[in-house]
Amino acid sequence: MKLLKYLFVLFLINFNLNAQPGWSWPEDKATAEEKNVLYTDYLKQGECQMAIEPNRWLIQNVPNLHVSIYQNAIKILRCLIDKEEDADKKNELIQEALSVFDKRIENFGREAYVKNRKATFAYTFYRSDKTQYANLHNMFMEALELNGNKLGNSNIVACMDICRKHKLTSKTITDDEVLNIYDDLSKIVSFKLANDPKNADRLKRYQDNLDKLLTATITVDCNFVENTLGPKLSEIVESPSNGEIMETDYESLAPVEEQYSEEAINLAKKIFQLSITGKCTSSDIALEAAKIMFTAQRDFAIAKFIAGREQANNNYETALEYYDGAIESTADDLQKSEVMLNKAQLYAVIGNKIKSRQNARKSLTLNPNFTDAYKLIGNLYMSSYDDCREGKSRVKDRLVFIAAYKMFKRAGLETKANQAREQFPSMEELFNENLEVGESMNTGCWVNEEVTLNKR
Secondary structure, eight states: OHHHHHHHHHHHHHHHHSTTTTTTOOOOHHHHHHHHHHHHHHHHOOOHHHHHHHHHHHHHOOTTTOOOHHHHHHHHHHHHHHHHOOOHHHHHHHHHHHHHHHHHHHHHHHHHHHHHHHHHHHHHTTHHHHHHHHHHHHHHHHHHHHGGGGGGGGHHHHHHHHHHHHHHOOSSSSSSHHHHHHHHHHHHHHHHHHHHGGGHHHHHHHHHHHHHHHHSSSSOOOHHHIIIIHHHHHHHHGGGGGTOOEEEETTEEEOOOOOOOOOHHHHHHHHHHHHHHHHOOSSHHHHHHHHHHHHHOOOOOHHHHHHHHHEEEEEEEHHOOOOOOOTTTOHHHHHHHHHHHHHHHHHHHHHHHHHHHHHHHHHHHHOTTTTHHHHHHHHHHHHTOOOOOOOOOOOHTTTTHHHHHHHHHTOOOHHHHHHHHHSOHHHHHHHHTTOTTTTTEEOOOOOOOEEEEEOO
């Protein structure tokens, strides 16, 4: 009875095999069918040791039978590798598995896909074996070249890891080669981020790991950023394919904002990140990279960085433009308030006290508790004595100090407030002008504040 059941199962399996497309049976079909049934049955039962021989027979004698004999061979060999304790025997099984990938390509093609999986498999077992770093590196380079943006996610960081290990142990890879590999992998991450937003968090972690591995592989300092990456960015930006000819808006006759290639934007991002890591954000290339990034994506922090750098370079008009860009790039009132104060401080440097106070007041409308804004206005008033003094009334000339005192008190700056109070009119000066403490007066001048008379 059991024999009849077995024969019936064998018949069904054989019937299904004959009905499946893609099968190329040899003349000795019966033997091939038997081997195929044996190894698949053993594999289903987890009997890897029993499954390997009939599978090997098929790969050796009927290599073009069906792609599944190679797919299942990897499953069987992986099972055997995991169970094998002898290092030499384990390595023989790993090598056999790698040859299975190659034989699959010979008989069923799909080279890019298979070599991608081959690299993953090899990395699993050889990533800590120094004698295999060169082979692993070559496998990953093949997979990278063949797959491009389709490189498996698991191979992105693994590829950079082996690049690092191979360079450190063999010294045969140049810094430029490392950088090119890093660039290629980073572009793949950027592509996947744009096309697979669901995995954005994971892909960003990949990029973070790529950045860390790069700095662990080559010396990424300010000199590297400025003299290696800087010229590369300039070359990309200046190339004709990257907008050398500016477009024009013919209604306003103004040039349209320059557009940069994805390659330029990606490199700019890396330069900026590495400039932060290398603590060289004061370099010209970091500023250029930030501006390229901002044209691609309006970002509050980037705009604020550019504005600060331009202000430090005394390019005040440009700084104001980017401060405005920062304000436009955020919906956060506290951030807007912060930048309004930055503008107020810049106008104070320029000497435009009216615009300085205007922006400080705008800052306070968004954040009424922003003490630095009150402090700035107080300082503007304190420094306006010579600007506003008419020399006709000693009391009125000193009203700006009362206005300053009020601002410092609001900011909670007692020391500054006391300094302002020391400049109040004296009791004698009030008496001489027939004025009393508590009267209301206007400072006049640009300050134009109503203050309550007080004495020092």
